[in-house]
Amino acid sequence: MKIVVTGSLGNISKPLTQELVQKGHSVTVISSNPERQKEIEAIGAKAAIGTMQDVDFLTTTFTGADVVYCMEALGAGAFFDPNLDLFVAINTIVTNYKQAIEQSGVKQIVHLSSVGAHTNKDNGSLTMHYNAEKIINELPSDVSIKFMRPVGFFTNLLRSIPTIKAQGGFISNYGGGTKEPWVSPLDIASVITEEIELPFNGRTVRYIASEEASPNEIAKVLGEEIGDPDLKWMVISDEQLLNGMISAGMNPQIAEGFVEMQASQGSGLLYEDYYRNEPTLGKTKLSDFKKEFAKVFNQQ
Template sequence: MNIVITGSLGNIGKPLTQLLVANGHQVTVISSKPERIEAIRQAGAIPAIGSIQDADFLAQTFTGADAVYLMEAWEGIGSIYDQAIDFLAEFKKIAHHYVQAVLQAGVSRLVHLSSVGAHSEQGTGSLLVHHTVENILRTLPENVAIKFMRPVGFFSNIYRWLPMIQAKGAIIQSYGGDQKEPWVSPYDIAATIAQEMEKPFNGRTVQYLASDEVSPNEIARTLGKSIGNPELRWEVIPPDTLLNQMLSAGINEWIANGLVAMQQAQQNGSLYHDFYLNKPTLGKVKLADFADEFAAVYKNL
């Protein structure tokens, strides 16, 4: 098949591209960075340099594709420290550009990377953007089949806590404890999407993605052991305290409020209500596997 990938060679895009190329597909990878051209070619794919904010560029790149993988990256919109960015509005723009490009190119099969929490427009904090984007994509004609993939929290996002772990010897959030929650590895996401690309596309489907179920305290213990710091703990602070810390650090107000709201949904379990009604088979990568990877990164800092 001729498959177009948005999201460049990121945590999901790189292994997804490698899997699809290995399976014999022609893969075009969209990136906004010309410096990625050589890496894309080395992965066996065709580079397409341009912006997902450019509907005409997208339409041209999508033309002739048998299937397209769509995603929206927070980093591609701008810095979370930029107070002027309306992130929800920017996600809407990207979704509308996708719709325009799909219609113009005549694409009939889409795989969209959404998120846990996309099932609801309330109580999910900043994950509201994914609910919004899904609904915009659902305005496409019924002959456009869409597979909405909803991963849970990424293990790889834990790397954002490295400075905190180094400076404080703790993971500090506004939720925690021994209640298990699902996590996912980008490698399992890529493997599942590669498989779904080769299966029939019918209507609109939703599939959740997860690799393991572990509690915050388990994460702290496992990561602490892996880096030689058995005293590493997961510390819970009041939501208002976390919010004030983020605002004082200059984080966009909407992002800060959204993160706190999302963590409260994690704590009370409401974020995972639809996930557990439609629980998937867990992937191969477990917390222990990620801990080995994390330890290697930590020890090379």
């Protein structure tokens, strides 16, 4: 099949492209960075250099494709841009996708969404995925769409490395011994590959997860791997977390969204629809990710 992959060679799009090429598909990867072209071609895919803000470019690239994989991403440092409206920025990208899909005539879409996209209440920043699904769902009924809803990425834990080094542990507004689902980008790529090769029919939703682990378990496993068996997952108040993020220069709207999202993780509200539609867990576990975590930890 002819498949278009958005997201350049990111944590999901790179292994996804590799899997699709290995399975014999003709893959075109969209990237805004011309320097990525050689790396994309080295994998065996074609590079389409352009931006998600250019509807004409997207339309041209989508035309003739059997399947398009759509994901929304903002540039590095965007969360620290004081002028950014996260929801407007994401809605703009999704609306561009929608227009390009209609104009190109492509009929099969895989859209990367997120856990929490089932509601626009009490899920903080994840409301952007609820909004995105709503916009994509406005496509004509003859366009089949598969919404992929992964849970929190293992790789998000890498963001806590500076905090661990400076303050001696993970810091959040929730914690404890209650398990929650986590996912590896590698497992997300494998599920998307599977869904691309399965028949499309109407609108479907699939959750993606790799393992369930509590904050305390995560701190124990990762702490032992980096030589700090007493590493803790420390809990502070919503206000303290918000003030810390804003003091670090984060966009206040995004900081508030993160705090609300993480509170929803702690209460379990975020996972209500996930557990109503619980998936089979993927093969990549915390015991696999801990090696990546330690490598990055030791490099920083």
